[in-house]
Amino acid sequence: MKKDTIVLYPSPGMGHLISMVELGKLILTHHPSFSIIIFITNAPYNTGSTAAYINRVSQTTPSILFHHLPTISLPLDSTIESPHLETLVFKLLHLNNPNVHQALKTISQSSTVKSFIIDFFCYSSLDFAHNLKIPTYYFFTASAACLAFHLYFPTIHKNTTKNFKNLQTHLGFPGLPSILASDMPKPMLDRTDEAYDEFLYFSASIPRSQGIIVNSFELLEPRPIKAISDGLCVPNASTPPVYYIGPLIDSTDGRKNGPGSNESVCLDWLDSQPSRTVVFLSFGSLGLFNAAQLKEIAVGLEKSGHRFLWVVRSPSEPKDKTRRFLAPPEPDLDALLPKGFLARTKVRGLVVKSWAPQVKVLSHKSVGGFVTHCGWNSALEAVCGGVPMVAWPLYAEQRMNKAVLVEDMKLALPMDESEDGFVTASEVEKRVKELMDDSDDGIGSLRKRIMVMSEGAKAAMSEGGSSRRALAELAESWKLGNQII
Ligand SMILES: O=c1ccn([C@@H]2O[C@H](COP(=O)(O)OP(=O)(O)O[C@H]3O[C@H](CO)[C@@H](O)[C@H](O)[C@H]3O)[C@@H](O)[C@H]2O)c(=O)[nH]1
Numbered sequence: 471m472k473k474d475t476i477v478l479y480p481s482p483g484m485g486h487l488i489s490m491v492e493l494g495k496l497i498l499t500h501h502p503s504f505s506i507i508i509f510i511t512n513a514p515y516n517t518g519s520t521a522a523y524i525n526r527v528s529q530t531t532p533s534i535l536f537h538h539l540p541t542i543s544l545p546l547d548s549t550i551e552s553p554h555l556e557t558l559v560f561k562l563l564h565l566n567n568p569n570v571h572q573a574l575k576t577i578s579q580s581s582t583v584k585s586f587i588i589d590f591f592c593y594s595s596l597d598f599a600h601n602l603k604i605p606t607y608y609f610f611t612a613s614a615a616c617l618a619f620h621l622y623f624p625t626i627h628k629n630t631t632k633n634f635k636n637l638q639t640h641l642g643f644p645g646l647p648s649i650l651a652s653d654m655p656k657p658m659l660d661r662t663d664e665a666y667d668e669f670l671y672f673s674a675s676i677p678r679s680q681g682i683i684v685n686s687f688e689l690l691e692p693r694p695i696k697a698i699s700d701g702l703c704v705p706n707a708s709t710p711p712v713y714y715i716g717p718l719i720d721s722t723d724g725r726k727n728g729p730g731s732n733e734s735v736c737l738d739w740l741d742s743q744p745s746r747t748v749v750f751l752s753f754g755s756l757g758l759f760n761a762a763q764l765k766e767i768a769v770g771l772e773k774s775g776h777r778f779l780w781v782v783r784s785p786s787e788p789k790d791k792t793r794r795f796l797a798p799p800e801p802d803l804d805a806l807l808p809k810g811f812l813a814r815t816k817v818r819g820l821v822v823k824s825w826a827p828q829v830k831v832l833s834h835k836s837v838g839g840f841v842t843h844c845g846w847n848s849a850l851e852a853v854c855g856g857v858p859m860v861a862w863p864l865y866a867e868q869r870m871n872k873a874v875l876v877e878d879m880k881l882a883l884p885m886d887e888s889e890d891g892f893v894t895a896s897e898v899e900k901r902v903k904e905l906m907d908d909s910d911d912g913i914g915s916l917r918k919r920i921m922v923m924s925e926g927a928k929a930a931m932s933e934g935g936s937s938r939r940a941l942a943e944l945a946e947s948w949k950l951g952n953q954i955i
Pocket residue numbers: 483484485486488518611612720728752753754755756757781824825826827828829844845846847848849851865866867868
């Protein structure tokens with residue numbers, strides 16, 4: 471008899487890979503009759519240290535099979551017209567289609583592919599998977615709020631002919647706080663950009679999927695979840711079933727998945743700090759600042775007087791267009807940070823180069839606050855660790871996440887920036903002080919709310935919890951052999 475198999479197809483970036491791998495582990499743990507195959511695409515751009523991560527998972531979870539697709543040639547200057555990494559990602563994944571098609575056909579000869587689960591960047595594989603009669607689901611690595619945004623985006627697109635970057639208005643999306651048009655994901659601000667069309671096609675394709683699996687949980691996002699289930703986000707068609715199965719955060723043991731990883735350096739240092747006194751600053755797998763902004767953060771941190779653990783990367787160097795999507799070199803901290811900063815803050819601060827073991831840091835008892843770029847994995851990791859945040863969005867959908875985290879969920883304080891995006895040292899100092907001050911009215915109530923969410927996350931993932939029930943429902947539909955929509 472053929473083995474029942476679930477094939478997962480992530481986009482190559484770290485922020486999209488980790489939760490997809492966790493989804494595979496979750497399915498195996500609770501429904502071990504399935505086998506799991508994960509397609510891996512080699513990318514010519516910076517994916518945030520995924521190779522070492524994949525090695526680590528292969529060693530610790532051999533039951534998950536990684537299927538490495540043939541390497542595709544994609545010159546980095548092929549997106550010279552569009553400044554966005556997202557354009558390159560879509561291009562790569564379109565070129566991948568023949569390989570993916572072939573791999574699915576080959577796997578189908580020896581297994582029954584019960585479900586093909588794709589990242590949103592892989593939307594162009596939806597149609598040929600349908601033709602192969604394989605039920606195809608989206609795995610949404612971002613929030614339910616972001617899903618509501620994408621489901622409704624084709625409607626917003628139809629209602630205006632203007633470029634969103636020129637609109638000084640707030641836009642109404644069902645289930646979301648009002649979003650300033652210019653706070654939409656950057657590649658979606660300009661209708662003439664290739665990436666705009668790609669996001670529009672993706673958004674329009676979601677209702678054609680068999681279902682949507684979301685890395686979130688009911689208690690965290692009741693408003694967008696209700697708007698989606700009431701059908702408000704897809705006004706003229708039906709919304710496929712949505713399964714909120716999260717929070718899925720990295721559970722790989724003893725991982726060393728970054729350049730140098732810094733695992734024991736960070737954790738040993740945190741062990742020696744008092745409870746909840748350290749503010750952690752980390753900006754996702756790809757976040758970069760320019761040299762002036764790095765210095766300004768350092769000044770603000772020093773003036774705050776608080777203990778800190780800060781992940782610093784080399785500044786972005788946008789001059790050479792073909793290098794802008796590559797990983798930056800290791801930073802030279804002495805040259806980048808203000809003169810004498812490292813020596814002066816040595817007793818209460820730790821600066822690490824490029825990467826920290828973030829999940830472990832956020833679950834460490836010494837960490838009391840998190841300055842984050844608002845990537846969804848980072849937000850979920852903070853929720854699970856019960857760590858309140860300061861929201862400092864940098865790229866992708868992070869400005870929207872900031873609005874949701876600050877205004878709707880009330881789990882984060884805003885980091886205010888000037889019009890050109892620069893954040894002053896005094897703003898950094900003020901927000902770090904606010905975050906680390908434990909009064910009962912301000913940050914105290916924010917801290918209480920995030921502790922409630924942290925407990926809620928555990929409950930959702932435990933026996934009988936909302937996320938476990940959603941996963942069981944999904945697995946049951948695979949076992950019964952669902953009809954292709
Ligand atoms: O020093 C570091 C930096 C990052 N991470 C991990 O890397 C992941 C980063 O994910 P995320 O916080 O979501 O940020 P991005 O890497 O920027 O993720 C992309 O994908 C997310 C999910 O779709 C989106 O929400 C983001 O906006 C998008 O940029 C997290 O698991 C972090 O724990 C580390 O372990 N150490």
